[in-house]
Amino acid sequence: MDDGEVAMLASFLKLDEKDFIEQHTRLRWDRRGLALNERTDGSCIFLNKNNCEVQSVKPQQCKDFPNRWVNELWGKVPMENIQAKYPMLFNCSGFKKFLGEQ
């Protein structure tokens, strides 16, 4: 997530940015930025059943799904790389449905 996305999410949740970062983010696997925390099952902390609790301010990577994935990444990037970078997606029912249709 970039600084603007952090600011939007923090504001939406009525938190200051420092508290939002402490409570809801972790360092990305490549240590080059922040990612949203995940539950122990790998699902995003803002996933509530099939709904995103931060829909109006969700990060760009969420907004890009599935179009960017299909057009730019799908079949061009090893599935293991996608899974390592975006584990929360693989616990999303919508994404599982998408995988089943491929």
Ligand code: SF4
């Ligand atoms: S779209 Fe999904 S992964 Fe993105 S913030 Fe919402 S619940 Fe989390």
